[in-house]
Every structure is written in structure tokens, then in C-alpha cells.
Amino acid sequence: MASVPKPVELIQIESKPPDQPWMDNKAEFKAGAYCNAALPKWLEILDYPYPRRWSVTDDDWNLPENWKEIFLKAFEDRLNRFRSFRLFMDICVRCGACADKCHYFIGGGDPKNMPVLRAELLRSIYRRYFTTSGKLFGKLAGARDLTEDVLKELFYYLYQCSECRRCSVFCPYGIDMAEMTILGRELLSSVGINIEWIMASVGSCYTTGSHIGAPPHAFKDTVDFFCDECEEITGIRPHPDFNRKGAEILFVAPSGDYFADPGTYTFMGYLLLFEYLGLDSTLSGYAAEGGNFGYFGSHEMGKRLNYKIYSEARRLGVKWILGGECGHMWRVINQYMDTWNGPADFLEEPVSPITGTKFENAQTTKMVHICEFTADLIKNGKLKLDKSRNDHIIPTFHDSCNPARAFGFFEEPRYIIHNVCNNFYEMPEDTIREKTFCCGSGSGLNADENLELRMRGGLPRANAVRYVHEKYGVNHLSCICAVDRAVFPPLLEYWVPEVDVIGIHEMVANALIFPEESERKTDLRLRPLKGFESEDTDED
Amino acid sequence: MNFIHAYYFSLFAVVALLFIPYLGVRAGLEAFFGIIIPYLAFIAFLGGVINQILKWARTPVPYRVPTTCGQNKTLPWVKRTIRDKFENPESMLYVIGRMFMEIVFFRSLFRNMRMELRPWQKYPEGGKLIYWSNKWLWIGALAFHYSFLIILLRHLRLFMETSPSFVNLIESVDGFFILSTPTTYVSGIILLISAIYLLLRRMLDIKLRYISLASDYFPLFLILGIGITGILMRYFYRVDMVAVKELTLGLATFHPTIPDGIGAIFYIHLFLVSVLFAYFPFSKLMHMPGVFFSVTRNMAGNNRWVRHVNPWEYTPILFSYMEQEDLYRKQMKKAGIPLEKDIDLEE
Ligand code: SF4
Ligand code: SF4
Numbered sequence: 004m005a006s007v008p009k010p011v012e013l014i015q016i017e018s019k020p021p022d023q024p025w026m027d028n029k030a031e032f033k034a035g036a037y038c039n040a041a042l043p044k045w046l047e048i049l050d051y052p053y054p055r056r057w058s059v060t061d062d063d064w065n066l067p068e069n070w071k072e073i074f075l076k077a078f079e080d081r082l083n084r085f086r087s088f089r090l091f092m093d094i095c096v097r098c099g100a101c102a103d104k105c106h107y108f109i110g111g112g113d114p115k116n117m118p119v120l121r122a123e124l125l126r127s128i129y130r131r132y133f134t135t136s137g138k139l140f141g142k143l144a145g146a147r148d149l150t151e152d153v154l155k156e157l158f159y160y161l162y163q164c165s166e167c168r169r170c171s172v173f174c175p176y177g178i179d180m181a182e183m184t185i186l187g188r189e190l191l192s193s194v195g196i197n198i199e200w201i202m203a204s205v206g207s208c209y210t211t212g213s214h215i216g217a218p219p220h221a222f223k224d225t226v227d228f229f230c231d232e233c234e235e236i237t238g239i240r241p242h243p244d245f246n247r248k249g250a251e252i253l254f255v256a257p258s259g260d261y262f263a264d265p266g267t268y269t270f271m272g273y274l275l276l277f278e279y280l281g282l283d284s285t286l287s288g289y290a291a292e293g294g295n296f297g298y299f300g301s302h303e304m305g306k307r308l309n310y311k312i313y314s315e316a317r318r319l320g321v322k323w324i325l326g327g328e329c330g331h332m333w334r335v336i337n338q339y340m341d342t343w344n345g346p347a348d349f350l351e352e353p354v355s356p357i358t359g360t361k362f363e364n365a366q367t368t369k370m371v372h373i374c375e376f377t378a379d380l381i382k383n384g385k386l387k388l389d390k391s392r393n394d395h396i397i398p399t400f401h402d403s404c405n406p407a408r409a410f411g412f413f414e415e416p417r418y419i420i421h422n423v424c425n426n427f428y429e430m431p432e433d434t435i436r437e438k439t440f441c442c443g444s445g446s447g448l449n450a451d452e453n454l455e456l457r458m459r460g461g462l463p464r465a466n467a468v469r470y471v472h473e474k475y476g477v478n479h480l481s482c483i484c485a486v487d488r489a490v491f492p493p494l495l496e497y498w499v500p501e502v503d504v505i506g507i508h509e510m511v512a513n514a515l516i517f518p519e520e521s522e523r524k525t526d527l528r529l530r531p532l533k534g535f536e537s538e539d540t541d542e543d
Numbered sequence: 544m545n546f547i548h549a550y551y552f553s554l555f556a557v558v559a560l561l562f563i564p565y566l567g568v569r570a571g572l573e574a575f576f577g578i579i580i581p582y583l584a585f586i587a588f589l590g591g592v593i594n595q596i597l598k599w600a601r602t603p604v605p606y607r608v609p610t611t612c613g614q615n616k617t618l619p620w621v622k623r624t625i626r627d628k629f630e631n632p633e634s635m636l637y638v639i640g641r642m643f644m645e646i647v648f649f650r651s652l653f654r655n656m657r658m659e660l661r662p663w664q665k666y667p668e669g670g671k672l673i674y675w676s677n678k679w680l681w682i683g684a685l686a687f688h689y690s691f692l693i694i695l696l697r698h699l700r701l702f703m704e705t706s707p708s709f710v711n712l713i714e715s716v717d718g719f720f721i722l723s724t725p726t727t728y729v730s731g732i733i734l735l736i737s738a739i740y741l742l743l744r745r746m747l748d749i750k751l752r753y754i755s756l757a758s759d760y761f762p763l764f765l766i767l768g769i770g771i772t773g774i775l776m777r778y779f780y781r782v783d784m785v786a787v788k789e790l791t792l793g794l795a796t797f798h799p800t801i802p803d804g805i806g807a808i809f810y811i812h813l814f815l816v817s818v819l820f821a822y823f824p825f826s827k828l829m830h831m832p833g834v835f836f837s838v839t840r841n842m843a844g845n846n847r848w849v850r851h852v853n854p855w856e857y858t859p860i861l862f863s864y865m866e867q868e869d870l871y872r873k874q875m876k877k878a879g880i881p882l883e884k885d886i887d888l889e890e
Contacts, residue, residue, distance in 0.1 A: 010668035016660060020753040050860055084855055086602040087838045093595070094833035097759050099751045100651075100680060103658040109672065114753050123754065136758075136825050143552065145756040171610045175645070175652040175684075176830055177839035179610060209862050210870065218871045220878035245880045288871075288880060289864045302605075303859050310861050318864055337615075338608050342851045364617050366848040375617055382620060411611030411631035411844055414621045433656060433674040437612040437630070463658075466672045473665070498668060 007035060007455045010498055014462070018112035025120060026127065026147050030156035032060055035455030036111075038162055038448060041197035045206035049304070053195025059158075064151070070194040071149055075132055077193040081186045082133065088186050091178045092129045095122060101170035101178070106441050107163050110459035118170035118180040121160050125187055128153065158196055161187045163456060165445035166299065167404035172437050184446070188300035197300065201447035204296040208308050212291035213258035219245065219288020225261050226286065229271050233278075236529065237512075238521030241274035243286055246319065250285035251356060253316045256327030257294035259485030260506070266488040268527045269328060269506030273373065276508060279386070279515055280357055284325065290315035293332035294485055298339065299447040306343040309335055312370075313344045323353035324370040328506055330484030331445070333372060333412065334405035341368050358383040374415040374483060377511060381422045387516040392523060393424035394533040396513075398505060399468065399477045400429070401491075402439035403484035411437075416483050416507050423514040428475040434467040444490035457490065458497050465498035472502055479505045550746065553760035557768050557815075564814035568807045576810045577790055578799040584817035591824025592832060599836045605853040607846050610839040631844040638843050645840055649688075652681045683744070687737035691766075693717055693730040694773075701788055702795035725777065735770045738763055758826060765819050772812040780808045 007013065021028060043054035057065045067073065082089045102117040103109060114120055123145070130137030130146035137146030147153065164184040171179035191197070204214035211218045217225065223245050234240040244250075256273060260266040277284055290311045298305025316324050326336060341347065350369035353362040360379045362371050380386050400420060406412040413436050420427050434440050443460030444453075471477040480491055480502055491504040513526045524535040564576045613627030632638040644650040656674045663671035696713050700706035718726035742763045745751050776782050786802040787809060793800040823829070835841065843849070868875065868883055876888055 014660070014668050014670040018750075020749055025753060083602060084605060086599060086604045086836065087608065089602050090599055090833055090836050090838070093599075094827065094830040094837075096827045096830050097751075097754050097756065098652075098680065098684070099748070099754065100655050102750050102754070109658055109660075114750065117750065117754065120754055134825075143757050145758055168610055171839050172612055173651060173654055175649055176834045177610055177645075177651065177837040179608070179839045182608065182839075210867065212867065218874065219867070219880055220871065220874040223878045223880060245878075247881065288875070289867050307859050307861055311864075314861075315864060337846050339606055341846065342606055342853050342856065346850055360618070362618070364615075364848050367850045368847045370847075378621070379618060382618075408610055408612070409608070411613055411615035411627075412617075413614050414623075415617065418621070431674075437610075438654075463672055466666075466670070469666055469668075470671075 007458055007497070010458075013110075013455075013458060016110065016112040018108075018114075020114040025115065025123070026142065029152050030115075030159040032155075032159060033455070034452075036163065036453065036459075037159060037456075038198040038200050038450040038453045041199045041202035045199075045202035046195070046197065048206045049202070049209060051192060051195075051197065051202075055195060064155070064196070066151070066154075066194055066196075070154075074149065074154070074190055074194050075128075077190045078128065079133065081189065082129075085182075085186060087179065087182045091122065091183055092126055092133075094176055095119060095126070095178055096176075097123075098175065101174050101180075104169050104173045105164075105180075106167070106169070106443060106463045107165075107456070107460045110443070110462035111163075111456070113163075115156075115160050116163055118164075118174075118178075121164055122178065122180055122183055124153075124157055124160055125183055154191075154194075154196075157187060158191055161191065162198060162448065163460075165404070165441045165443065165448055165460065167441040167445055168408040169404070169438070169441065172408060181446075185298065185300065185302065189302070192301060198447065198450070200450035200453075201296055201299055204447070205304055205308065208258075208292045208296060212288050212311075213262075214292055214294060214296055215258050215262045217258070217261075217291070219291065222261065222286070222288050222291050226270075226274070229261070229267065229274060232527075233271050233275055236525060236527060237275065237517065237523065238519070239275065239278060239517050241278035243274055243277070243284075245286050245288055247285040248319050249321075250283055250319060251322050252282065252284040252325050253290065253312075253319060253321040253323075254284045254286055254325045254327070255290050255293040255312055255332075256286075257329035257332055257485035258292045259294060259329070259489050260327060263489060265492070265504050265509070265528070266485050266506065268509040268512075269485075269488065271527050272506065272508030272510075272512035273327060275512040275515060275517075276377065279517060280380075283356065285319065285321070287315045287319065293326055293329050295331055295335040296447060298331070298335055302339075305335060305339060309340055310344050312340070313347050313350075316347070316369075317349050322351045323365075324350070325373055325376060326370050327373055328483040328485065328508060330403035330405035330486055332485075334409040336368060336370050337410040340370070355379055357385050372412065372415070374412070374419060374507060377508070378415040378418045381419065386511075388423055388511075388514040389516050390423060390425050390514055392513045392526070392532055393510050394426070395526070395530065396424055396479045396505065396510065397426040397428070397475065397477050398424060398479040398481040398510070399471045400427070400435075401442070401464065401468075401480050401482040401484075401487060402435050402437075403482055403487055404439060404441050404445060406483060407437055407439050412483075416481075419507050419511060420481060423510045426475075428471050428477055430467040430471050434463065440464040440467065442484075442487050442490050443494060445486060449486065449490045454493075458494065461490075461494040462498065465494055468495065468502055469499045472499055477502065479503050481505045481507060481510065483507055549755060549757040550760050552757050553764050556761060557764040560765075560815060560818055561768065561772075561811055564810040565807050568810045573801045573805075573810065574799075576814055577801050577805075578794065580817045581794055581813060582799075584821040588820040588823055591821075592829070595824050595829055596832055596836075599833070603854045604838055604842075605855065607842050607851040608838055609842040609844050611844050615844050633845055634843055638841060642835070642841055646834060649681055649684055652684055653678065655680055680744070683737050683740045686733050687741060690730040690734040690737065694728075694734060697728070697730070701791040704792065727778070731770060731774055731777075735767065735774070738767050738770065742767070762819070762822070762826060762828060765815060765822070769812065769815045769819065772808060772815060776806070776808045776812055780806050782806050782809050 046054035
């Protein structure tokens with residue numbers, strides 16, 4: 004792991020742009036601010052072009068002989084297939100409204116992390132090769148030749164964008180760097196440039212079923228272990244099953260939730276809720292990953308991974324699909340799933356078997372967000388809840404970029420939080436909802452070697468957490484995203500160590516009163532509930 | 544090319560453009576600058592704009608990707624304010640509303656704020672991020688675009704025998720604020736001030752200076768040039784407006800004539816306008832028609848209940864369930880997971 008300077012040092016941010024014009028500056032690869040090159044084995048598994056060993060700091064990236072030609076052809080192809088891409092190449096006026104909206108620029112100060120300049124890196128190539136003015140006037144028209152240095156610069160900065168879309172909220176024309184980053188990464192892939200963290204996750208998802216590389220039986224093992232834990236803490240043992248044909252509902256969670264704390268507690272939360280309801284649902288070892296690591300760098304790969312969900316739902320003959328708390332999973336479900344792999348006409352319009360509520364809003368995708376599902380249960384009085392069991396938790400809520408800006412899912416999680424705990428505080432208005440700040444590690448950038456960039460990118464979010472921590476004593480950051488639950492612990496450990504990370508359904512399960520439960524003295528993490536602290540102190 | 548180069552290049556380019564018609568008129572080329580150039584510029588403008596719009600329109604929209612800035616329509620009881628309905632539109636009607644807000648009121652620019660990192664000793668890390676509401680760019684942009692629009696509309700009277708009543712109305716409102724003869728139009732003054740603001744902003748803000756290209760300065764200088772020559776012509780040189788109208792009306796009715804006695808300043812003004820028109824389709828000024836095509840704004844957030852079809856969707860290589868079962872059949876059996884092709888573990 005790269006060593007990161009201390010917070011007090013890191014926060015001294017130099018944001019004066021250099022004297023030379025940006026077109027003449029080569030990218031300087033700073034340790035801690037880039038992700039490692041992908042190993043050839045993943046590319047081979049996935050049928051990606053030009054698998055080979057190379058390293059980001061090498062002078063020679065071992066590119067294919069005619070890389071330029073391939074790259075430009077791929078560029079032209081995207082221009083012809085995506086109106087967004089073509090338009091965003093043409094209409095930016097460089098007004099700078101987006102400039103200080105990117106968390107990487109705020110936390111790092113590198114001018115090429117201003118969304119407008121990140122996009123100009125691509126535009127300069129576009130103008131040079133695809134516009135008359137660029138061909139005629141070159142640099143005067145903002146055009147420049149595609150060289151290996153330019154390619155390296157693109158790699159560096161396209162992998163310093165977490166595809167969070169915050170810039171697009173503020174741009175008067177809705178120019179969305181996230182869209183361009185996905186496409187730009189496709190172009191890089193076309194000449195064999197990929198990062199290990201993404202390709203390893205994608206490669207694992209593709210064959211074993213989840214990004215952590217757990218095949219079906221290992222998945223089952225892990226879930227069985229969670230059932231033991233649940234039983235020990237609550238006296239209730241959930242009974243999940245796997246690949247069961249004829250179940251009413253297929254439940255798909257992000258694999259982050261059965262991989263590491265604190266996501267695992269959220270997963271236990273799902274299991275306990277389903278047990279409480281006696282829900283006729285099944286898990287799948289094939290569609291074992293809701294999180295889609297493919298679309299971070301390629302629409303096609305996103306589709307290849309997403310395909311498994313509908314295909315498994317069809318095989319098992321379920322009626323509809325329930326999805327766990329995950330950010331990029333829900334961006335994909337909302338924006339792409341039906342278009343990529345639909346129509347899901349073999350499924351039925353989702354109806355909650357407990358409340359009878361029809362989810363008309365999920366009429367064609369046939370997939371319901373677990374927070375909608377639970378909010379509906381609470382609204383209809385189907386859950387017996389004891390809010391005070393979360394009294395040791397003072398949460399704030401982080402709107403994850405994807406559900407926020409690529410879906411618009413703000414109210415349901417808040418509704419649940421209000422119903423399962425007593426103390427909830429919002430972060431400042433400019434840092435939540437559609438203006439929310441990224442965790443700093445989205446879109447596949449949560450590699451260990453990339454730690455400094457992540458800490459920098461996470462500064463705006465962490466700083467807002469710091470604010471509510473100081474002001475209201477907030478001690479938990481709640482969220483509905485598995486990447487968040489994986490990357491916030493190190494981020495907060497670094498910036499605001501007093502604050503923990505928690506999923507919504509972990510809080511639901513804490514509050515849920517089972518008819519025959521054992522007396523609850525701890526939460527799912529075995530921390531004493533308020534009023535039971537003393538009993539535990541001896542052991543500590 | 545650095546800031547100084549981009550800046551001076553654009554400035555000199557516009558100054559050079561002033562001399563061309565000036566010298567031309569002195570050489571007796573009024574017809575060239577009064578008829579041929581405007582026609583050519585107009586053809587370039589129309590052709591260029593249509594061509595570019597067709598290019599955008601012909602490019603497919605594979606996915607429905609609105610940037611959602613409000614609560615999506617989910618369960619009926621879930622709170623949705625009127626703002627949510629516009630900023631995460633559920634149907635075409637609200638999409639139109641959203642676009643209207645963007646185009647007429649520059650909604651997204653209104654969100655603008657400035658970030659500042661303050662030393663803050665109360666926090667252990669020693670710094671606090673503060674966000675200021677910052678509406679200057681929004682005000683400047685509104686002032687600039689609306690004064691431009693009003694000026695453009697006022698000029699319609701030059702191309703019609705009798706000017707339509709809305710043009711007269713605009714004129715009288717525009718001339719209402721400053722009492723003088725000839726009438727002083729505030730729009731001209733606002734245009735100049737806002738253009739200078741946009742220019743200074745670009746030059747003085749180090750971030751903006753860093754991102755600015757020659758093609759950002761050039762249109763600003765050009766518009767300033769047009770504004771200044773217009774004002775000079777109207778208030779100082781006092782060109783013969785009857786003659787000017789004869790020329791412009793001639794252009795509009797395809798009976799071009801060159802009346803005598805219009806000063807060179809008019810030809811300079813007309814030439815700069817022609818350059819702006821001809822330059823428009825090949826520049827960032829295309830953001831004007833472009834904004835209508837912006838897929839993050841002009842699409843509804845209704846993906847989960849209305850299917851979007853991608854015209855070029857294809858089937859890539861996929862990994863099927865059976866392939867996975869083939870890989871792990873034995874272990875799955877051991878773990879008690881149901882199989883498609885059952886096996887006997889004893890064998
Ligand atoms: S806000 Fe939009 S138009 Fe302005 S610089 Fe950024 S991308 Fe360009
Ligand atoms: S999408 Fe997010 S990370 Fe990327 S440039 Fe925009 S604000 Fe920055």
C-alpha cells in the first residue's frame with residue numbers, strides 16, 4: 004500500500020495551475036494516484052484485445068503496432084453510436100461552472116481534474132482528427148496530435164474520474180464527464196490498456212459469479228456462517244436457499260455485502276428481514292453479484308455481466324427480482340438493464356407478497372430496490388420495530404452518486420432511517436442529494452495502490468461528515484452502496500476516525516422485533532445497546 | 544499556445560477583421576461587403592448549422608441517461624416536490640418543463656457555487672470546505688444572452704417593410720430606461736458590460752485562464768466588436784438609417800442594392816456580423832442548438848416502467864449458467880445446491 008501523507012499535510016492543497024499551457028504538460032504518474040495495469044490472464048478470460056504484461060510507470064507500454072489507428076477507429080465508432088459523446092465533444096463553452104465541482108479537483112488541486120479539462124483531453128483529439136477547424140488550425144482551435152504521451156495522460160486522468168456525474172448537475176448543457184469517461188476507457192481498452200482492479204473483479208464475476216471470486220458453494224458457505232451469527236445474536240436463524248426453482252423472488256445483492264465488514268452486517272440484515280417475513284425468495288450462485296464492475300469501463304462488458312440476472316430469473320422461473328443496497332448496481336438496473344438484456348416479459352410485474360403493493364414503477368424492469376420494498380412494509384405497518392435499539396447509533400446519510408444522479412433515489416432510505424432510529428442528522432445541503440459528493444473510490448478506483456487519490460477524492464465527503472460529527476455527535480455514516488461500505492471505513496479512518504459506516508438494513512435488523520427472539524443486548528456487531536453498556540465493560 | 548497567445552491572437556484577429564471592410568469600402572467594394580459577404584455568411588450559417596444538427600440528430604441515443612436531480616417517481620406515497628418532478632421528470636410533459644427551465648432560466652447554472660478550503664483549527668485535519676452560493680456567472684450569462692436576443696430581435700425591423708408589433712414593443716421597453724435622442728437602448732449597454740465581465744472573468748480567474756482557448760476569446764472579442772461598432776454607428780457617426788434599411792431590406796427581399804452615403808462604419812459592423820454568422824456553426828456557439836439535444840436533460844427518468852430500445856444493441860459473448868455449473872458441479876452438489884445436470888458423488 005502506498006504511504007499517504009497525514010491529513011494535516013494532505014489538506015494543504017496547491018491549486019494554482021502551472022505556467023505552461025495544459026496541452027504541453029505531460030502527465031506525471033504520482034505514486035498513490037494511479038491503479039496498476041491489468042494482468043493478461045483476465046483479458047484472456049474475457050476476450051479483451053492485447054493481453055500482455057506492462058506497467059504504468061514503464062516508458063514503453065508495449066502498445067500494439069498500429070495503436071493510433073485502432074484508437075481513432077474506436078473513437079469514430081463511439082462518435083457514431085453515442086449522441087451524448089458527439090454532442091459533448093461539440094458544445095462545451097468552457098464556462099468553468101463544473102470546474103470546482105469535482106471531488107478530485109477539490110481534494111487534489113490538479114487542474115486536469117477539473118471536469119472541463121478532463122473532457123478537453125478527449126476533445127483535443129476529437130478536434131484534431133474529426134473536425135475541419137481542428138484539422139486546419141491545430142492548436143489554435145484546441146486540437147492536438149495523438150501521441151503516446153497524450154494517451155498516457157488520458158489513462159491517468161480517465162482513471163481519476165469516478166463517473167459520479169456531479170459535474171453534469173452543474174453544467175448548463177448537462178455535459179456528463181461520467182459518460183465520456185466510460186467511453187474513453189473503452190477507447191483505452193481497445194488498445195489493451197486496462198486496470199487490474201477492474202479487470203480482476205470483472206474476470207471473477209464473469210466465471211465464478213462474484214467480484215470476490217467466490218463460486219456458488221463458497222457463497223453458500225459464507226451465507227451459512229451469517230446465519231450462525233444471526234442465530235447467536237438474535238436467537239433467530241434465517242433459512243436462505245440457493246438456486247431454488249419456483250421461488251417467487253430472486254434476491255440479488257452486491258457481493259461486497261458478503262465479503263467484508265461492515266457490508267456483512269447489511270447482508271445479515273437482509274437475511275433477518277426475509278426470515279421475519281417468511282419471504283419466498285432464493286439466492287443464486289450464478290447471479291451472485293449485483294454490483295456491475297463491467298460498465299465502469301465498457302458498456303459491452305456491463306451488459307455481459309448484467310445478462311446473468313435476467314437469465315437466471317428465467318431459468319429459476321421466479322416472478323420478479325429484488326435487489327440489495329448497491330450503488331452502481333442500481334445505476335445499471337435503472338439506466339441499462341432493460342435496454343441491454345430485456346424485455347423481461349417472462350417475469351411478472353412485481354407485487355409485494357406481504358402488503359399486496361404493486362410496484363408499477365418497476366413495470367418493465369421487474370426489479371425492486373430493497374429500500375422501496377422495506378419502506379412499503381413499514382408504511383403498511385408490517386414490521387414491528389424498536390427504534391431505541393439503534394439509540395447508540397447517530398447516523399447521517401450519504402447519498403451514493405449512482406442512486407442519486409443516475410436514478411433519483413433519495414426518499415426511501417431516509418424514510419426507513421426515520422422509522423428505525425431516533426437520531427438522524429443530514430449533512431449540509433450542498434453536499435447531499437443530487438449535489439452529493441463521491442466516496443472518492445467509485446468506478447473501480449478503490450485499488451490499494453491508489454490510496455492517496457482516494458483520500459483526496461474523499462475529502463469533500465469526509466469534511467461534511469466531520470461537520471455533522473462535531474455539530475451533532477454523528478457517529479455513523481449510513482449508505483445504500485456496497486462500494487461505500489468497502490471504501491468509507493479507510494476513508495473515515497483517515498479523516499474522521501470517530502465515525503463508522505453502516506448499511507440501512509443493518510439498522511432495520513437491529514430494530515426488528517421477532518415474536519420469539521432472545522432478549523437483545525447487543526446489535527448485529529455485538530456492540531452493547533444503549534442501557535446495556537455496563538454488562539459488557541468487564542469483558543472489554 | 545498559452546493564455547497570452549490565445550488572448551492576443553484572438554484580439555488581433557478581430558482587429559484585423561475591422562480593417563478588411565474598411566479598406567474594401569475605400570477601394571469601392573461596397574457591393575462585395577454589403578451583398579456578397581452577407582449572403583455567403585448566411586449560407587454558411589444555415590448550411591453549417593443544419594449540417595451539424597443533422598449530425599447530432601442522426602447519431603442514435605442508445606441509452607436513456609438523464610442526470611436525475613430529484614426524487615424518481617416510485618411508490619405513490621413517497622414524497623415528491625414539484626421541483627423533483629421537473630428535475631427527475633417522469634414524462635415528456637415534465638421533460639419539456641425541465642428543458643424550458645434550462646433554456647429560459649439557465650436552471651443548472653443557477654445552482655452554481657464556489658468552493659473554498661478554509662484553515663479551520665477546530666478540526667484535527669485543520670481545514671474546512673465551504674460552499675458559497677455564487678450567482679455571478681448566472682447573472683452575467685443571463686444578461687449577456689438576453690441582451691443579445693433583444694438586440695437581434697430589434698434588428699428584425701431592418702429586414703421587414705413594417706416591423707411587427709412585438710418588435711415595436713421590445714424597442715419601446717428597451718428604450719424606456721434612458722431618456723435621450725436618439726433613443727438609447729439599454730440592451731446595447733448591458734451586452735457590452737456583460738461581455739466585458741465574461742472576458743475579464745476568463746482572463747483573471749486563473750482556473751479559467753488555464754482552460755481557455757483562442758476559440759473562447761475570439762467570439763467574445765467579435766461580439767464586443769459588433770457591439771461597439773453598432774453603438775458608434777448609431778450614436779456617434781449617426782449613419783443614415785434610411786439608407787441602411789434600404790440595403791438590409793434589399794438583402795431580405797433578394798433585391799440587393801447599395802444605396803449611396805452609408806459610412807464605412809456600417810460596413811465594418813456588417814462584416815463582423817457576417818463573420819460571426821459564418822463562424823457560428825464551426826464553434827462552441829453551437830451550444831445554442833446543442834442544448835436541445837442534451838441527453839442528460841431531455842430524457843425522462845422513466846426507465847423502470849418504459850422500456851428504452853437501443854437501435855444498435857447486439858449480443859456479445861456471454862457466460863451461461865450451464866458453463867458455470869460445468870465448472871463447479873461437484874462442489875455445488877456437495878454443498879447441496881440444486882443442479883440442472885445432477886451427478887452422483889459416489890462415482
Ligand atoms: S460546465 Fe459544461 S459548458 Fe461549462 S465548462 Fe463545464 S462542461 Fe463545459
Ligand atoms: S464525473 Fe465526477 S469524478 Fe468525473 S469529472 Fe465529473 S465530478 Fe469529477
